[in-house]
Amino acid sequence: MADETQVVVATGADVAHGAESGLVFHPMDQFLVKPIFGQAGDPVFWYTPTNVTLWLGLSVLAIFALMVLTTSRRSVIPSRGQSVAELSYGFIYKMVEDITGKEGLKYFPYIMTLFMFIVSANFLGLLPTAFTTTSHIAVTAVLGFAVFFAVTILGFVLNGFGFLGLFWVSSAPLALRPILAVIELISYFVRPVSHSIRLAGNMMAGHAVIKVFAAFAAVTAVAPVSVAAIAAIYGLEVLVCFIQAYVFTILTCVYLKDALHPAH
Amino acid sequence: MATEPIDLEAAGLCTDAYGSAIGMPQLCDAWFGNQIFWLLIALVVIYFILSRIALPRISAILSERQGTITNDIAAAEDLKAKAHEAEAAYDQALVDARLEAGRIIDAAKADMKADLEAAMKKADAEIAVRTAEGEKAIAEIREGALAAVKDVAKDTAKEIVAAMGGNADARTVTAAVNARMKG
Numbered sequence: 001m002a003d004e005t006q007v008v009v010a011t012g013a014d015v016a017h018g019a020e021s022g023l024v025f026h027p028m029d030q031f032l033v034k035p036i037f038g039q040a041g042d043p044v045f046w047y048t049p050t051n052v053t054l055w056l057g058l059s060v061l062a063i064f065a066l067m068v069l070t071t072s073r074r075s076v077i078p079s080r081g082q083s084v085a086e087l088s089y090g091f092i093y094k095m096v097e098d099i100t101g102k103e104g105l106k107y108f109p110y111i112m113t114l115f116m117f118i119v120s121a122n123f124l125g126l127l128p129t130a131f132t133t134t135s136h137i138a139v140t141a142v143l144g145f146a147v148f149f150a151v152t153i154l155g156f157v158l159n160g161f162g163f164l165g166l167f168w169v170s171s172a173p174l175a176l177r178p179i180l181a182v183i184e185l186i187s188y189f190v191r192p193v194s195h196s197i198r199l200a201g202n203m204m205a206g207h208a209v210i211k212v213f214a215a216f217a218a219v220t221a222v223a224p225v226s227v228a229a230i231a232a233i234y235g236l237e238v239l240v241c242f243i244q245a246y247v248f249t250i251l252t253c254v255y256l257k258d259a260l261h262p263a264h
Numbered sequence: 265m266a267t268e269p270i271d272l273e274a275a276g277l278c279t280d281a282y283g284s285a286i287g288m289p290q291l292c293d294a295w296f297g298n299q300i301f302w303l304l305i306a307l308v309v310i311y312f313i314l315s316r317i318a319l320p321r322i323s324a325i326l327s328e329r330q331g332t333i334t335n336d337i338a339a340a341e342d343l344k345a346k347a348h349e350a351e352a353a354y355d356q357a358l359v360d361a362r363l364e365a366g367r368i369i370d371a372a373k374a375d376m377k378a379d380l381e382a383a384m385k386k387a388d389a390e391i392a393v394r395t396a397e398g399e400k401a402i403a404e405i406r407e408g409a410l411a412a413v414k415d416v417a418k419d420t421a422k423e424i425v426a427a428m429g430g431n432a433d434a435r436t437v438t439a440a441v442n443a444r445m446k447g
Contacts, residue, residue: 046297056306067318
């Protein structure tokens, strides 16, 4: 019985693999979670060191190298690495200050953590054969829901039930307010979903498209077009990597602003 | 990507017999726990790296730079003020020197004028003396000439009278000549 299913699955897989034809499409294989140690197909438990672990660790190392190693000389006239570190510091610091005001600055380290993690994971994912941790909904959902719960809890702690004023649009006509409250409430609860799917979707789509074009490169006739397309999409992905990190961070700041100043 | 058939039971339902993805690996809930676990660890580590080491350090660097810039600007303003002072002092010295030069010129002019006047006076006095002497000499000459003319006139008149056959009385002739000379 087990053998039979094996065979059926295997033949189905053969077709999908395109074992006979020249084209081999596996655009999603790059997103597989695999144990680093042991053989392919070994079970993945929650504590197993996987390629997720490896690339998360590399992100941590990259952040350490960028933010700590480059600034170790603390020079008044910065080196190139130090100015990048200072630039990213100033970029996020100003963003938090501009959007949430002075009161939001005590949450700056958390927002900086989010930004640095997303931006470094995104860019590391652009390395060939890399595993993009931020292309996984499990990862971005943790980030998105963490922001959502943090902001909601913070809103109630700081403002009490006044936080519900966020849903009561006092500038609208009274008759419209209940309807608007329902819409605001729905949009509020959709936030973590859109927040996390936006990031994961963008990262996954770009990488999958590159992989599809890479598969076409096996056909000699279209190979030049395919390689050019890969280069073009890669350039686009470089932009997307930064923009998505930026968007995630700035939305986090906007949500944080709601918690700090819930009145419309 | 494995090329050998693998143990499907162990790998879960997210890969096929060749280890390729079935559908979206992102939706494979068997891997969620692993991803979330390692992500939380990574986030905590990043948070501590940033909040304990990187952010205070960068903040210190930035404020130190701000301080240095502020100090430099203050020093530059000091130097600028000093330069202005020096310029003012230079201008003052220039004005003083001009005034001094003017004063010296005026004094020299006054001296020269005084000298000139003294010399002129002296010269005028001398001229006056000489003039007086000259006039005196002229007067003497004139008197001498008058006396000579009188004598010549008396003699001539005496001779004319004698030539005409008259007996010329010396006293009469003299009286007549004097009367004529007066007229």
